[in-house]
Each structure stands twice: as structure tokens, then as C-alpha cells.
Amino acid sequence: MRFGNVLRGLWRCRRAERRLFLLVFGLLLAASPALAQQERRVALIVGVGGYRNVPALANPPNDARDLGTVLDRLGFETETLVDPDRLALEAGVRRLGQRARGADAAFFFFAGHGLEASGRNWLLPAPAEIRSDRDLRFEALDLDSVLEQLDGAARLSILVLDACRDNPFRKRLQASGRGAPAASGLGQASATVGTLLAFATAPGTVADDGRGRNSPFTTALLKRIETPGLEIRQLMAEVRREVREATQGRQVPWENSALEGSFYFRAAAASTPAPVAAAPPAAAASAPGASSPGAETVFWESVRSSRNPADLRAYLARFPSGVFASLARNRLEEMERNRSPELRRPDANSATALDPATPEGREALLLSVLSLDHPVPRGRLEAQGRALQAYQESKQHRAIAVSPKQQRSFRVSDSPSAAAAEELVLERCQLRNDEPCVLLAVNEVFRTPQQGGEWQRREMERLRHDGPYRPDKVPAITAERRKEADIAGYGRAREPKAMAIHPLGRIFVKTGAASAFAAETEALKVCNEDPARDGATGSCLLYAAGNTVVLPGHHTAPLATDPARPATPASGR
Template sequence: MSNKTLIRCLSAVFAAAMVLFVSLVPVPAAAEPRLALVVGNGAYVNVARLDNPVNDATLMAQSLEQVGFDVTLITEATQDELIRAISEFGRKLRTSGADTTGLFYYAGHGVQSFGTNFLVPVDIELHDAADLSLVGVPAQAVLRQMFSARNKTNIVILDACRNNPFVAIPDISDNGLAEMKAPRGTFLAYATAPGEVALDGTGSNSPFSQAIAKHLDTPGQPIEALFKDVRNDVLKQTDGHQIPWDTSSLTTNFQFVQAKVPSPAEIQMRQLWDSVRLSRDPVQVLLFMRANPDNIYAEEARALLAELMSSELKQGEEAPQTKAPPPAPVVDPAKAERDLIEEARKTGTADAYQTYLEAYPDGAYSELARLELQTILNKEQRTDPISDPPPAVVEKPAEPKTDLPATVAFNTPLGVGDPEIATRSIAELITGSPRFPPIEGLPEAVWKDKTCSSCHHWEQSNLCTQAKTYLADSTRALEKQHPLGGAFKEALRIWARDGCN
């Protein structure tokens, strides 16, 4: 690997570490008031009763409260109670200010006569169509009250297109409701198309109200898109027999739940992951996983790494292999190594990765194997805190050095190297800054005054796994440059040899 590639990778790692120090900016909550009047009528005295309106109104009241509405819920309202509630609702809107959002929801019987829609109170008694305006409540009265507030956004939802309860009365023979014009800044939603009949529902709620409650808390969804989803749900649930209808004169982009605004830290992490993901470089993916083991992209990174490794393995298998002359068959070392790492990847056990590392401590896939082994061991330690420690890498005796300490502990001074190293413990050193550049010629801006703990995810258990690799091939491993110097690596080897205490 070239120095330029390593510099690029280490720069990405340090950038990821610095993300952790960015302050989170809170998202301001919506300041505008939200008022709702919710009505459910089903226990009619003189016309056909309905089973679900009270359930629907209760469900809508709960759903609206969860998205910030101050809800007034009335059920089984008489004409007088319904008129009083609508009048009081209008007064609240007028005194709440121009930024207030008003919402009126009605479930129950509703009828049209001569193109005018009426909400039906539970105590209605009607014998002549001419008396409907005297005993019913005009839907226009609701629109008039809301429009009088001069607020920016009003929403009217009518689940009142059930079957006509007055079929026996002449001049009231039209089904459903008539289409109304939406005053400026108003969104009107009907359970079904004008002149059609909506279903009360075979369960505890009508299909229309159930679908609204399902989508109401979708973040960042404009109301027009929300009711399009409601329409599709109702069509599916009713086998195409009921088509919800809406009309709008809104001048604002209203959302029941605002989209979550990502913090600067989340934006930076996403940008970093996008650059690593698009590179499709296994080395960069490995470094990203090591620097950010617990972030939201960890699983996606692991999946991408597995895909890239699988692709490399397949390319190796498809490449022409040199055949030894007969009769003595020769095993291709590269293929043997690929087979062993592929077997470990499929098995996914610590033993399988350990077997690979013992056979190829400096193989082409050794970094991947160590990372996967450490991940597996960490999971086992979290789920079984009193389990036996993972098997250590087979030690190879190192050349005795007279100036090395007999033993090294995690929290005691090392006693080896220059005074700055010798007088400090492993625990203290790994939280400090590198003393030397990890790679010769690496600019100081990349490594100077940075901490290595976030780069390597150093803690006692993880550092022990790394230190044990120095036992398998101490000469080659100890010759490699280290940001804390060679004396520190010598101390790590002794610490690992004695069980990482």
C-alpha cells in the first residue's frame, strides 16, 4: 500500500473521530398553536345507529394529541351541544392568532339536500325535508367559523358519507355528501367521493379513520401526500369500492410532523460514510469500521466489506491458475488462503478466524480476520460477562532482552523506553497523542496532537487482542513503525504474554 493511500485513509479516520466533538444543535419545536374539535355520533335515537363513529373520534383525538393538537372531543352530541361546540371552537381559533392551525373532524351521519351538506345530531327528528336546516347542523357553519379566524391553515375531515338515514323522506334521496368549495387556506377531506357512500367498517374503526391515524405521525410528509396514502389504503381495504376525496386551497406546506433536521455531527458522518462507500475500497471500509464501530452505518459497512471481499475471492477463483506438471499435484497457496478466509467468513466463528490467522498471520486478509475476530469476541464478552477469555494467539518465544522489564501491567508504569514512556502506564499512554508519525513523511496536521484511542478503538480488551499479534511473529511485528514508539510495542508484547493483566 502506498504512503498516499495510507495518508488518505488515516485522514478519513481522524475526520471521523473529530465528528464526535461537534456540538449538537437542537431542532426548534413548532411554535404555532394547533386546535382541534373532534366529534363522534353513533347512538342515534330516531334513525339508524352507527357502531364506529365514537371509536373513530376517540382514535383521531388520541392521534392528533400525539402530533401536537389541543383536542376537544365530544361524542353523541345533540343539536344544541354540537352548535355550542362549533361556536366555541371558532372563538378559540379567533383568539389564538394567525399562525394557528385549526382542524375539525366529524364521524357520524351526514346528508345533503339541495346541494347543502348537514351534520346529523343524535337527537334529530325529521319528517319533512324542509325542516332539515332547522334540526340539522349545516357543514358550512363549521367552514364559516374557521374562515372567520383568518388563520393560515384549516383542515376539515368528514367521515360522514355513510348510508342516507332519511331514504323514506322525499327530496332527501341523494347519497353521501355534496362537494364543498374550500375557503382560502383550507384543506377538505371526505371519506369517499361526492355522492358516494362510505363504509362504517366491519372492525372497531372505519377504513378511512383507521388509515388517517396510521399515517398521521409520518415525519416530513405534506398533508396532500398523506391523504394520497390514505386513499390507497382505503382502496385496498375496501377492494376498490370506496375512494376518499379531498380538495385544497392551502397556501402553506402543512405537515402534521416536521421532518427531523439532522445535526451537524450526523451530516458530517453521513458525508464521510458516503465517501467511503463510493470508493469501494476495502481498506477505507475497514478503517471506517475501526474508527466508528457503533455508528448507524456500521452494519451497512460490514455488508459492503463482505460484498467487496466476496468479489475479490471470486475474481481470484476465476483467474487462470498455474498448473504444476504431473504427476505431483501442487496446491496453489493463494487459492488455499482464499478458501480458508472464505470458510471463516461463511462459518462466522471465532475459531474459524483464529485458524486463518494461525496459518496466515500476515496474509492478504489478516486485517479483516483480526477485525472480525475482535468483533465476535466483543459480542461474546457483552452477552456472557463471566465466560472464559478467548484463546490467545499461539505464542512464539521472543529474543530475551536484558533491558526489558520482567512483567508489565495495564495500570502501572512500563519501566521501558525513555522517561516519558517508562514512567507512564499503558492506560495513560493510549489516551494521549502520538509521539511519532505512524507513517514516515505523514504531515503533522494529520497526526500531531490527535488521540489514538478513537482511531484504534483502544480499550483494554481490544488492545489485548492487538498485542497478542506481536507474540505470533514478534520480529516482523515489532519492526513496524508505531505512533508511540518501539518501546511501547515491546511493553505490549510482554503484557500480552502475561495475560493482559
């Protein structure tokens, strides 16, 4: 956001107007400190519950969606996969490795079935069918491959596995007679330097899927993860206690950490730190460990790259007259100067604050929508401010919509009409974010909130359609596109067939396939590999399976069972 423009405009006003602007600007900058939001943090969240060859799990998709929403709120660049096949899971991990390069933190979460066999831990995608340990390399994803992708990519990496449920293929693997016998749950794994591995339960034991919306482990994690100032290891300790109590001791989460320094999902709401007075030499010498230069160096090396002021204060508390004390104080002062606040909603009843005729007013309108559900990190607001600027420079007819839950915008341009631009942006925004969006502007006309500061979230009818296939119900594309042969003629096309859709309005059809599974797999594969979008703006979704629209289910993997693998009858847990 161009805050310099706000200040320049402010001083061109008369005194009374300046006072009003100062009041509004103060509201924009009212904040709680969120230093961690300056960091670039990336995440891949995976939830697999719709298993096709073993009993399904109810909670992992909920676990993934709920945690993904929270991480978005915490400023992570988050990708969420629900019920992926092996190729989609592997591609997601590779994208995470690429996104993690140069990032401050990388986070990987997997909820679903996992197993240990022959000394390795394996994560099972939705279509997995394991008849012997020979199948594992082709049907499951080795945890080591995730660790390899993240090794050295980000400053620190966190892997959380709520995947220690009972091994559904254990009897088959034991009967195969090769290698070490398959165990219940996951086995012990070692964390490389800068990595924390967290498991829903101890090695070789089984985690509970839970009877509520989320598993016991994810329930505790969601409860604690947004606590300001809660360091990751303390967070896991509290999660462990809550899970142990909730399961009467049957499940005890476990982690293996090789982190250097601290990590906070949400930084503490800190006031200006009091100056740390230098202790006299005698006091310094009496401090525990202060007499050992080696201990001080080790401590300093563990916090020198940290972006959390609490780490530097911990060093100063232990070594107030240490060799690096002046550097630590300088870093603290710099952090305080560059502290990144969360911005809260401006006064929607102030006509000056939300005047769409001014650049400042348009930026305030954007902030008003972004902050509907929760405060906006400064970094997120600045990124969306740049998106707003790009929108204003794009071709007519154009429109921009905002997802309050995900705190991001979606825009279209060069549409055939203003009405078409409005419909397209709202459908694509809802398709991308899985929630109704708020229309911010069409061409130069910016919307304003309703009385009381509320914005209308527009539920798009085509996104709810789940009946028989109809070309006029296909969302996120223009009326002219619906007349093209692959869309207009899909209902009459040869079975087995499937259609996949991407939020950018890209449609991919596969007809006359060998099976329904092959049709769905190919449509999704071609869509996800579409070079025109280069992996941007989310995963592709299955729109139609045969002549039945399945879009409301938000499926990123095939629904049909692979005919080459006989399905195992589902049973309750």
C-alpha cells in the first residue's frame, strides 16, 4: 500500500481536514505487534480421508481445511490438498520445496494413514493399494522425500504428522515376508539441523481419529497455534498434555527437534522493551554459564539469526555484558523500529475514510474488506495494495473481488462487458477460496459497505450446482466459452468421461477413456500441468464425473476407484 501517498495528501489539507485524516490514519495503524508477519512462511497442508481401498477416515479433510485457514490467517503462503493421489501429493511436496527456497519457515502437515515398513515411514494418498512392501515405492510417499525437499531450503522447517493411525495394510505386509515386519503407526525419525518433526503419538503407537470434527491432536493444535508468544516447543508441550488428557493417556504426541533458535506462529503482543542495563563485571561473572566463553558463543550462534526479539532478550538476560551484547541491543532496536503491526478496520461510517474518489479511500475500502474476519498483517495488506494498483492499471472491462477469510483478492480484466467481469470475478474468487467473496470494484466504480459497515458476500449459484451436467451451469467462464464444442457437447460425449476446472477459468475434458478412473485422472492431470498457469492460483478441481456435476465436493483427486485394484469393503473404525 502506498502510505507515502496518504501522508502527502494529508499535508495538502486544511487543519480541520488534517485532524480528521490523522484520526482515520491512527485507526489504520492501531495494531498489535506481529514481527513474525514480516517473514515469508510457506506451508503445504494435506488431509486424506477418502481412502478407496481401506476404510475411510472422517476427520483428515476437516483437519487440513481448518489448519489451512488458520495458517492463511497467520500469514503463511498456504497450499491445501484434500484426498490427493500419489502424483498430486508428490507434486505438492515438490512445489513446497521450490517455494521454501529462501523462506524463513516451511511447514508441512499430513493427516491420514501412515505406516512404517522396512525401516521407512510412508504417507498414504487416497488411492493407495498395498499388497506387499514392493508396492510402497509406487503407491505411497516416503517421508524422507519430504525431508529431502525441505533440507536447507528454508531457515527452518516444521513437519507435523497426524498420520499415526493403525496401519491398514499391516497383515498384508507381514504376509509378504520381505524386510522388517510392518509396525503399527509410524516409526522414529531423525530431524536434520533446523528441522522439527512432530508426531500425533509416540513411535510405534496408534493415534485416534477422533469423534468430533477434528482428531484429538489437531483439535489441540488448532486451539493453541494462534496463541501470541507461544514458542513451537512450548506449543507442542501443551498439545501433548491436552491430547494425553483427552485420550486418558492412550495417545501421547512426540517430537524430535533440531531447531536452532525459536519459532512462533504468532508473535507476542509486546510493548517497547525496557533497556537492558549492563551488569557490573562481578555480576556477569556470577551468572550461570557466563564464565564460559564457549557457552556464550554457542548461545549467541543459536539466536543471532532469529527474528524474534525474545531470543535476543534471553541472550542479554544471561550475558548482559557479553561479547555480543551491543550487537544484540542494536538488533532489538532495529526490530522495534521495523515492527510490523496488524492493521484493523477503519471507521466505515467515516465518509472521508472510505471515499472511493481518492487513492487513500480506495485503499481504506480494501482494508475494510480484508479485515472483516480478523486483523490484517501489514505484509498482507501491502501485497494486496499492489494487487489493487495492478487492477487499476488493467484493461476494461475489469473487476476485483476479495475473500475475507483468506485475506486475498482476485481480479479479472479484458472481459466482454462490466456484467461479465462482475460475474467472472465472483465465481473465480469463490472457486479459488471455497467461500463467497465480496465485490470490491467493477471498472472504476468501487463498492462501499452497507449501513453499519457490513459488506455483502455474494454466494454464486453456479458454484452450488451438483445436479446433471448443463453447459449453462459451468462457472468461471464466459458465455462465449460455454458455446464451444468441448463445453456445449460434453453431455453427449462418449463415456467414460470427466471434466476438470481451474479457478482461472480453464476447463479440461477427457472423453472415451478406458474407465471412469482414467477419465478423472487424465482430466485433473492435464489441468494441473497446464503451462498457461504455471501452477498458480490453487489446484484444479473435478467438475463433472460422467454427466454428474461434483464441484461442490471440492475434489482434487479422482472419485472413481481404479478398476485394476479391487476395492476393500469399508468398515467402521
